[in-house]
Amino acid sequence: MLLKVAPAFALLNTPNSTLGENLLTYKSFSAKSGNGFMVCASKGTNHKPLTGVVFEPFEELKKEFMLVPSLPQVSLARQKYCDESEAVINEQINVEYNVSYVYHAMYAYFDRDNVALKGLAKFFKESSAEEREHAEKFMEYQNKRGGKVKLQSILMPLTEFDHVEKGDALYAMELALSLEKLTNEKLLSVHAVASRNNDVQLADFVESEFLGEQVEAIKKISEYVAQLRRVGQGHGVWHFDQMLLQEGAAA
Numbered sequence: 001m002l003l004k005v006a007p008a009f010a011l012l013n014t015p016n017s018t019l020g021e022n023l024l025t026y027k028s029f030s031a032k033s034g035n036g037f038m039v040c041a042s043k044g045t046n047h048k049p050l051t052g053v054v055f056e057p058f059e060e061l062k063k064e065f066m067l068v069p070s071l072p073q074v075s076l077a078r079q080k081y082c083d084e085s086e087a088v089i090n091e092q093i094n095v096e097y098n099v100s101y102v103y104h105a106m107y108a109y110f111d112r113d114n115v116a117l118k119g120l121a122k123f124f125k126e127s128s129a130e131e132r133e134h135a136e137k138f139m140e141y142q143n144k145r146g147g148k149v150k151l152q153s154i155l156m157p158l159t160e161f162d163h164v165e166k167g168d169a170l171y172a173m174e175l176a177l178s179l180e181k182l183t184n185e186k187l188l189s190v191h192a193v194a195s196r197n198n199d200v201q202l203a204d205f206v207e208s209e210f211l212g213e214q215v216e217a218i219k220k221i222s223e224y225v226a227q228l229r230r231v232g233q234g235h236g237v238w239h240f241d242q243m244l245l246q247e248g249a250a251a
């Protein structure tokens, strides 16, 4: 990354310092010919060596890596955010979008006039929206860390969800369970990348925003699969569908 080296943190001696001994005064001013603000530290007249100083901010800020980039195409906020983390976040955005797309296809199927399972249609519509929200949450995070969102292609999902032995409701719910487990695997991969690169912030984001919720979703859909296996096809599925219509909680 190209960084513009500027004498932003020069130590200046100011003979008219009014502050007491052993104190540093800091002042900021707008550089007339420069690109923006420079922060300067001015030292008092006292030349006695300071004792007990454990942190010298302006000394540490002189290091090149702490300088603010000036190229317009480079993120200003980016700090300790490696390319691998940026790439895995973009992958996860794609995963969430793909799952959202499949759920949307399921919504369209169950909403057909000759299928008419309104509870399942509602459940998958809400689930699709929720997965898209997940994608957006990752997009926001990508921007927050100074990465660039790169959207990739989404595969065309199935249009038919009927299954000879299982019927459509159970088949779709088993598919949803597999997708949620796959999403969980992918989230754990994001976390593994964060851990490998010592990116504590990314690890915390995945843990606090996604991992717990994902386990909840897997548990809930597992229960739906178990219930659908119990009720069989036909009338039982209609009751299950009515239950979903009252409930309304997305995967």
Ligand SMILES: [Fe+2]
Residues within 6 Å of the ligand: 096, 130, 131, 134, 183
């Ligand atoms: Fe998700």
Ligand SMILES: [Fe+2]
Residues within 6 Å of the ligand: 131, 180, 183, 217, 251
């Ligand atoms: Fe989900």
